[in-house]
Amino acid sequence: MSRALLVIDVQREYFDGALPISHPAGHLENILAVMDVAAKQNVPTVVVRHHQADPESPIFRLNSDMWQLHDEVEKRPRDLLIDKQLPGTFTGTDLEPWLKENKVDTVCIAGYMTHMCCDTTARQAFHHGYQVEFLRDATGTLTVENEAGKATAEQLQESILVAQQMFISEVISNADWTKRISA
Secondary structure, eight states: OOOEEEEEEEEGGOOOOSOOOBSTTTHHHHHHHHHHHHEEEEEEEEEEEEOOTTTTTTSSSSSSTTBBBBBHHSSSSSEEEESSSSSOOTSSSSHHHHHHHTTTOOOEEEEOOOIIHHHHHHHHHHTTEEEEEEEEEEBBBBEEETEEEEEEEHHHHHHHHHHHHEEEEEEEEOHHHHHHHHH
């Protein structure tokens, strides 16, 4: 098995901006821990950064302060930096050719938001024939309310993890993932 860690959208917008991630507790620390383990175990790490196509967007505006990676993610080693404009990391990026070039057959999903970019990327990976590991405590979300209704961060996190485990991903903790790749 050849795997890569995908660290999706761990950007300042989710800490100091309009979309503060609130669940689960310890999400950032867990993301940083899996990045550190991946580096130690020579698991390639792909860091993903999102920006909106609209240059006037109030969120994820290209080159704005809130678009920047979280400082702790920025200073950790990575093998590839992907910039994307849509929720799926495979869409309009060089991720697929890079995975093939590096003979990766398994991707591990960490980052934000569980219900949007992490979920979409995991589904795309599955559709492209990859095995998917989805880290339950190294992904995170927030409470969402819109015209369709309201879901708490806890509800969103749980529902996406349950849906992922049904058919698409193996949902595991960062501790289990660390044991797995350290064995």
